[in-house]
Amino acid sequence: MTSTGIRLHAPAPGWSIDADVVVVGSGVAGLTAALRCEAAGLTTVVVTKARLDDGSTRWAQGGIAAALGDGDTPEQHLDDTLVAGAGLCDEEAVRILVTEGPDAVRRLIATGARFDESGDGGLELTREGGHHRRRIAHAGGDATGAEISRALVEAVRARGMRTVENALVLDLLTDAEGRTAGVTLHVMGEGQHDGVGAVHAPAVVLATGGMGQVFSATTNPAVSTGDGVALALRAGAEVSDLEFVQFHPTVLFLGPDAEGQQPLVSEAVRGEGAHLVDADGVRFMLGQHELAELAPRDVVAKGIVRRMLEQDAEHMYLDARHFGAEMWENRFPTILAACRAHGIDPVTAPVPVAPAAHYASGGVRTDSRGRTTVPGLYACGEVACTGVHGANRLASNSLLEGLVYAERIAADIAATGLPTRVPQPLPTAERPAHPLLPPEARLAIQRIMTRGAGVLRSEESLAEAADRLHRLHADARDALDENGKTAEPGVDTWEATNLLCVARVLVEAARRREETRGCHWREDRPERDDTAWRRHIVVRLNPDRSLAVRTTDTTDFPPTLPQAQEQ
DSSP states (O other): OOOOOOOBOOOOOSOEEEOSEEEEOOSHHHHHHHHHHHHTTOOEEEEOSSOTTOSGGGGOOSOEEOSOSTTOOHHHHHHHHHHHTTTOOOHHHHHHHHHHHHHHHHHHHHHTOOOOBOTTSSBOEEOOTTOSSOOEEOSTTTOHHHHHHHHHHHHHHHTTOEEEOSEEEEEEEEOTTSOEEEEEEEEOSSSSSOEEEEEEOSEEEEOOOOOGGGSSEESSOTTOSOHHHHHHHHTTOOEEOTTOEEEEEEEEOOOTTOOEEOOBOOHHHHHTTOEEEOTTOOOTTTTTSTTGGGSOHHHHHHHHHHHHHHHTOSOEEEEOGGGHHHHHHHHOHHHHHHHHHTTOOTTTSOEEEEEEEEEESOEEEOOTTOBOSSTTEEEOGGGEEOSSSTTSOOTTHHHHHHHHHHHHHHHHHHHHOOOSSOOOOOOOOSSOSBOOOOTTHHHHHHHHHHHHHSSSBOHHHHHHHHHHHHHHHHHHHHHHHHHSOOOOOSHHHHHHHHHHHHHHHHHHHHHHOOSOBTTBOBTTSOSOOHHHHSSOEEEEEOTTSOEEEEEOSSSSOOOSSOGGGOO
16 A cells, blocks of 8 residues: 555654654553553654543543453353444454453553452453443443553553653654654644654554544544544555444433533443433333343434434433432442533433444554554554444443554564664655645534434435535645645644544445444435445545545455565
8 A cells, every 4th residue: 555645734843753663642552552562672652642641541431341250251242242233343353352352451450450349359340231241340430441541651651651742643654665654743832842743663553542523522532533544544544434433322411502522421320220211201212122221332322312303302311310329429420420510410310311422433444463554554442443343332342442452563563573774754745735724624524524424314414514525625625726825734723634534534434335234324224234235345545635435345354464564
């Protein structure tokens, strides 16, 4: 796969660092990859957009899924994952996840993560949507992500690993052979480095998280603007399954005009017995699925939206008053505090909830070792598409996927070996190849996507979204082509440009998939079509900034690298 030659308009790097590996992102995937690479004797630099503990991992409430309980097996975990993935999981990728997962969690505990324990000293396990067994390990009741982040950040700092915080990654650097040679980045604020610089390294691990900020309402933090997917596309990498955006069914409803990050009400609340009800107190999920409120997330989200449409309501309710104050305070203190901060007390009243963008099941296409279609570029965590999640992620598989595949990436880099010299990147083109959007385009993109490519989609809504996104893209392109002008380089314009890039791919893939499957819900194509669509949609960016779209022959991904480069 050759580079597109497209890069964001940015000043030339004013400083540089040399390393064996640069890891971009500091969630469970990024820090696990960094720690394993460092342990293998590789000089590793961690680059992160905010502080080390500020990514999506810290917001994860429910927990991490693995077959750790009595009577549970990886095979049962595999079965639940395949069902949730609605026929599109890569079974071999899932088998890797569930078989290597338990030991990966034990290594995480050995690193310092402290999970809640039962009375006999074993792990206290709970159950979430789509799981037939209690296999979710949690910490601090509903603060699992925060505890995992704390443990990994402490481990990184204890090892004295080099980190660059408050740094937005810009583009991949490549050498004359098209291999990875590092990244350019912009450091915001004061510190050892400032402004645009570069980390030169023959291996780059993308662990930049999701792209929830492409929608108006999301559970994702403000930094989740699809930077890793956009970088990979500009570098010539393939992305897959971007149409499968999981909308979490139970997000605290703050009003019809609420925008930005919204408080999550974890799946684990339903796992402990909370009920979804309408304004009349009717449990509307009964009879819709054998697991009722504990059905896979796409089923629950659709059930909520259907009821909202039937009753012309803006939200439904999650009723857990029967928990009592003690259980709320001990098991779900984070959620209790968030609800009370918004004037809602779940101890005495049902909680208003509605679906909001939560997790990207698709991303940069990788193989079982985390390798992308660009030599030397790896991806793990939410930015990656390993084939594990298929059309709909099973609850609490995300932390496990980040953990397992980050370890596999580190093992592959260590086993493959690195060049004896840091590769020399090709010089940056003088004229910007990619126009930048003005900062106000971010809000326009979010509203276009929420209206046209949200929970409910149709050919009409997607066509309108595609047209409006194309106009944004064309206006910026024409201004650049006609007079060489583009918006002023800066974090706001780079983020808006990245959001437009991932939005275009998402909408194009959603238009191509003419069926309803998993978390992709087409009103005009309400049935699942295994004959035509039990396959993946793969997209890459052409040098002229158009999109090249193809479908795979089966649910299995083809190899990411040519046979000659396989080890």
